[in-house]
Amino acid sequence: MSVGIVAALPGEARSLARLRARGTAVLADGAQLRLSGLGAERATAAARALVAEGVDRLISWGSAAALVPALHPGDLLLPREIIASDGRRLHSDDAWRESLTDALPGGLRIRHGALVQATGVLVNVASKQVLHECSHAVAADMESAAIAAVAAEFGLPFIAIRAIADDSTMILPPAANAAVDADGALKPLSMLRALAGRPRTMHAQLRALKQLAVAFKAAQNTLGVVALEFVDTQRAA
Template identity: 60%
Template sequence: MARLRAQGRASLTGGARLALSGLGAARAETAARALVADGVDGLVSWGCASALVPALAVGDLLLPREIVTAAGPRLAVDAEWHARLTDRIGGGARLRHGALAETRGVLGNAANKQALHALSTAIAADRESAAIAAVAVEFGLPFIVVRAVADDAVMTVPPVARAALDDDGALRPLRVLRRLVRPPAGRHAELRAIKQLAVAFRTAQRTLDAVAPLLLDTEPDGDT
């Protein structure tokens, strides 16, 4: 399958539908609404997340039972779908069910992550899941969240890495190079952080790759 761009959609095995939203709540909502228009009967928020507590390690699989929205309300995932997927995964993965918090910006350092945990009691956070869940609630569809930890509770996401991501969430190496040809103080620290983050994202991706077939086996009747 050709690489999708933001807001692109594709069909998967068994009739499931995939949409690449890109980064942020607004894009996630747009993609979710497009899938609903395609006739899906369930929504999955799929991707990476930031750990808010030290107990989580890079690559841990997150299957939260609820989402804590930035506005405060909590949205529960579909209990039956969640239970089926948990049973299929079994005990071989580092599986976590704690709440996932919505964040409206990048949690770039440990202090920001600690503050969000204290506010929400969630163990991890992302920018898209709450928006997808809200669309599912609006249309009366089941939804679940499947995310993998890409940065742990103490990892700093350097500004150069944030600047290098495009709207699809893909890394654009030329953006990194443009920043580093005129490096600020601390260039070596930023380079080390970028390398650490790249390794962490690959670890998270391996977790998601392993669980993808199990998710398709547990989807609701019809498309997802």
């Protein structure tokens, strides 16, 4: 079987391969990894390109935002259900998800609650609460539903592998939005301008950026653990 993996950002894909924006790599186990950039439209295009290249299974790989207090940075979400922004409910492949779950080390905190599609970056607590109340999902990202929809269209098995990068109370400062573009490329000058443009909140933003960096590192560490086991699982498949 040939596996296609879609990750939005280079930082999310780093545990599998080091890629520049919208790059593609063939991993040691033969899986194809493609960077899509942020958002559903780009994820759809990346997933379709992988299908055109002959993959017969799809994975959404990366980070997610927690919508409930029970999830913490570094927790691993292997959702049974993915909810699109239009309310459509898509399902991951039970056997594949369970096989990966059984292969992972016991120290990981693994959850299987629903993952919902966010139509934009969730910048504050209120936006997370509203999305949870509407969907009853435990976490959100912008790409998984789009990738799951492509898998469903072509009748392919699908799973989402998402590590929690920010908890339900974390606020995303304006400087964080300015720090990267839609392809995940760093924009340090834009971040500095965003900080300088709000001098009264600069210290608060810097604290929030530090918290976000620590949380994202926890998510990266979890994805690194999964990557090691995932390669072994695919070789045995």
